[in-house]
Amino acid sequence: MKISEVKNQRAIGIDFGATTVKIAALNDILEEEAALPLVLETTSYASVEHLIGAIADSVGEIQSRHKDMVALGCGVPGLVDFDRGFVHTLTNVPGWQDIALRDLLEKKTGLPVFIDNDANCMAYAEWRYGAAVGCRNVVALTLGTGIGGGLIIDGKLYRGSSFAAGEIGQMSIDYAGIPGPYGLPGILEGFIGNREISAMASSRLHHLQAPEGGWSPRAATQFAIEGDAEARQLWLDVAEYLGSMLASIAWLINPDAFVIGGGVANADELLFDPLEKKIRESVSNVISADLRILPARFGNEAGIVGSAAQAIDSL
Amino acid sequence: MKISEVKNQRAIGIDFGATTVKIAALNDILEEEAALPLVLETTSYASVEHLIGAIADSVGEIQSRHKDMVALGCGVPGLVDFDRGFVHTLTNVPGWQDIALRDLLEKKTGLPVFIDNDANCMAYAEWRYGAAVGCRNVVALTLGTGIGGGLIIDGKLYRGSSFAAGEIGQMSIDYAGIPGPYGLPGILEGFIGNREISAMASSRLHHLQAPEGGWSPRAATQFAIEGDAEARQLWLDVAEYLGSMLASIAWLINPDAFVIGGGVANADELLFDPLEKKIRESVSNVISADLRILPARFGNEAGIVGSAAQAIDSL
Known part of the structure; x- marks a missing residue:
């Protein structure tokens, strides 16, 4: 060192x-x-x-x-x-x-x-010591009960005009969707927050034994790993929602990396493989060529x- | 001077x-x-x-x-x-x-x-000599046949990792919409590009005399100014689509100004009043307090x- x-x-x-x-x-x-x-x-x-x-x-x-x-x-x-x-x-x-x-x-x-x-x-942790070391423009997000985000722009943490930038969970993927807590319809958190993924699992995975304590993203992951088609489809849908948002952000920011952490990211390649595919299929070659989609290094x-x-x- | x-x-x-x-x-x-x-x-x-x-x-x-x-x-x-x-x-x-x-x-x-x-x-023109002089973080866009954008971040033009940032027209407002030219469904340009607004006018304004040379955003504006309810509704819908996108961008960037130019922006308060209302109703007070929504100073x-x-x- x-x-x-x-x-x-x-x-x-x-x-x-x-x-x-x-x-x-x-x-x-x-x-x-x-x-x-x-x-x-x-x-x-x-x-x-x-x-x-x-x-x-x-x-x-x-x-x-x-x-x-x-x-x-x-x-x-x-x-x-x-x-x-x-x-x-x-x-x-x-x-x-x-x-x-x-x-x-x-x-x-x-x-x-x-x-x-x-x-x-x-x-900052991911850019300074983690997955995105050496990158210049980074969009980092944590997937959990809420969805938070942070931006590194031109090698500096960007906080916004009133220190409120990076609220990716509050951005919309459906102008005609259900309004979120601040009035904007179809926000990302309303699709793939922990509670929403658990609710998806609960309504779609009837044929499986509900886990003790109820459905969670982790339980849906476990069944998907074991090969259940519906559980796998659930993660494909999560990737579709998240990929639509990240592709839009890529068109706006043209970053060299997305770094994705938080509990939901534990779904690993169940999420990351279709997510990467979706993003690359939705942006220009110029944007895709310089873009990496990375799991976070740091957890807790x-x-x-x-x-x-x-x-x-x-x- | x-x-x-x-x-x-x-x-x-x-x-x-x-x-x-x-x-x-x-x-x-x-x-x-x-x-x-x-x-x-x-x-x-x-x-x-x-x-x-x-x-x-x-x-x-x-x-x-x-x-x-x-x-x-x-x-x-x-x-x-x-x-x-x-x-x-x-x-x-x-x-x-x-x-x-x-x-x-x-x-x-x-x-x-x-x-x-x-x-x-x-x-850059709007930030240096136009509507957004003195601002630190600006999202500028031009509404025309295509929808382009440019970002001023921390008082500097931000171009992205491969000089491709700011493509607001390619961002999605509907993850389940019709795919755009790069594969992403529901892109903004597919809703409110000049051609799309003209098509909206053509399909909704049957009761009016179609202008010579066909429908255009300008003709729709003219009829709205004259008080036609359908033509006014058309601009409310344009404001709804655009407002959904700009509210999302405000959550991400927390800018002090949006600057909006291009031909479609000639609809003036028919567009700007409902647009501003939509954006402010869709973001937090902290984001709204520092945010101005400004018509561009410069045209051609x-x-x-x-x-x-x-x-x-x-x-």
């Missing part, structure tokens, strides 16, 4: 999620050492202040082992004012409205802090890696 | 179209002086070389009046290798395959030359202004 790379890893990352907050040193994650992230339960603290205090304690614990940390990053599931280090709202985390998270964390840890949206952190670690990497690269 | 602005206008622009090539000095166009562009007929020359020769002669003619010209820009209707100044293909201009247009023009004129796609030139002059401005700004 080059010295410049090592130097670039002297940061701690925080993946702030609706259920857990995970905290680790960037190099521990990248080197896949035994040191697992410290984990806090998001909802088990009496107040925002208490949770921030516990996060700062965990940061201190990591600093006691890694004395050379110079920056702290934090990825959050919601809308952020990146310039001011301000959290507007967090999806599914009650009580987090208009919190000056950067200032609060800087005061408690003494480190320079950078706050960003979790989808941006994922895009994306938030830690991306937030820490952004923090130190921004110093 | 500031000296830096005047200095920035010492360029000649070429708007290379399928029927005419128009050539003028940037300041003549911006100052709306009497000097009209010199116009050549694209198809009345024996060869590519003859046409380039005639263009160079026209450039020389302008230089004889404006002795301080320092750069030459050229916008073309097709796919360009911007870095190499190379024209891959031109839509609707036979014989223009793989032409090293930049080198040929530089040799004949002695000026530094910049070649770009016409939609990029339009976007966009190619000259944008190519000349790019040329001199790139020196």
Whole structure:
């Protein structure tokens, strides 16, 4: 490993999620050492202040082992004012409205802090250390309950005019479809969010034994791997919806890579093979020639890696 | 006018179209002086070389009046290798395959030359001197027989990984629609290109006297202005299709402005009022708050202004 790379890893990352907050040193994650992230339960603290205090304690614990940390990053599931280090709202985390998270964390840890949206952190992680290293224009997306996205444009994370860019799940593939939560009909999340894939499985896979706890994308994948034709067709349809969206985005952005992560991406070649076929059949040769469609390298670690990497690269 | 602005206008622009090539000095166009562009007929020359020769002669003619010209820009209707100044293909201009247009023009004129796609030139013209001056992230589009687009991202023209970005007309609003020329179903151009709007008018406006020469967007506009309910509904539908696409793009790019030009945009408030309503009803408040939906300032002059401005700004 080059010295410049090592130097670039002297940061701690925080993946702030609706259920857990995970905290680790960037190099521990990248080197896949035994040191697992410290984990806090998001909802088990009496107040925002208490949770921030516990996060700062965990940061201190990591600093006691890694004395050379110079920056702290934090990825959050919601809308952020990146310039001011301000959290507007967090999806599914009650009580987090208009919190000056950067200032609060800087005061408690003494480190320079950078706050960003979790989808941006994922895009940054994949571009800086993951599947899209060396690419110049990248569209990254995570497929889960929601569908988030992040854009690398001309070798820089692009956040949009009010730090709200990359909301691929809210884009439409059907102008005449069912309106989404913001009024736009036929949004992608309404077709291939986790809940929607589970509902598809539930309504189409009658002939199969419903899994304990109900249908999930994972169960549909398992039956497709075992060769069930309907389960395979379900993934072909998911690829068709997603491929239509990504082909449109390719016409607009002409990126060199799509990076796709999140739980649904675990369907692997059941999804990726027809998806790649659909995209390439829907764009010009010029666009297709420079385009790669890549599974994400990072899973749960994306938030830690991306937030820490952004923090130190921004110093 | 500031000296830096005047200095920035010492360029000649070429708007290379399928029927005419128009050539003028940037300041003549911006100052709306009497000097009209010199116009050549694209198809009345024996060869590519003859046409380039005639263009160079026209450039020389302008230089004889404006002795301080320092750069030459050229916008073309097709796919360009911007870095190499190379024209891959031109839509609707036979014989223009793989032409090293930049080198040929530089040799004949002695000026530094910049070649770009016409939609990029339009976007640049609007951002630099037109409707979107002062904006940081702009999505510009021209509505005509085809629908082209150009992107300003973080205050810079964004061209994509293979200079093919911004093809908004090829993006889909209906994953289950009729396949477009590149295979993607339900593309925007297939809904609201000039020909499609004319066909809509022809099939819906039976009760009206068909105009001489057949239906056109302009005729549909005229009847709508006169109050015909069906003609008004036609424009509401166009706004619905276009608004669905632009709302999706707003979710992805979170721009501060859409700039809309081209012939169809002449429908003015018949199109813009319902379009703006549709977009704002389909995005979050955060995205809507920073977003303006603007008619283009430049019409036929966009190619000259944008190519000349790019040329001199790139020196």
